[in-house]
């Protein structure tokens with residue numbers, strides 16, 4: 001960590017009590033650590049809102065027997081090959097596949113990719129973990 005600055009925060013007692021309960025449940029050892037994490041999380045959300053360069057992990061669960069689905073998912077991914085860094089395919093059981101796609105690019109493009117994969121008929125679950133390139137949060 002670079003130079004550290006201390007600053008005071010004023011807030012209502014009840015709100016502070018709720019925050020302390022929250023950080024206790026999350027196993028933080030002190031308020032500063034919890035506040036640092038909140039600030040970083042907000043800065044990452046802001047990167048996505050501002051359409052900055054971001055990273056994200058898209059998770060899909062689907063039944064590969066669904067007609068045309070595997071080809072459709074591959075078509076979409078090839079269309080976005082410039083932002084896809086890696087993809088991992090796990091055969092969960094006889095029918096179900098889990099795929100994790102790691103993307104890096106402008107937030108809007110990553111969300112567009114996510115939206116297309118999510119909309120593919122037969123995909124049973126999708127999630128997008130919105131992450132950062134790490135430049136603003138170190």
Ligand code: NI
Pocket residue numbers: 064089090091092096097098
């Ligand atoms: Ni599979």
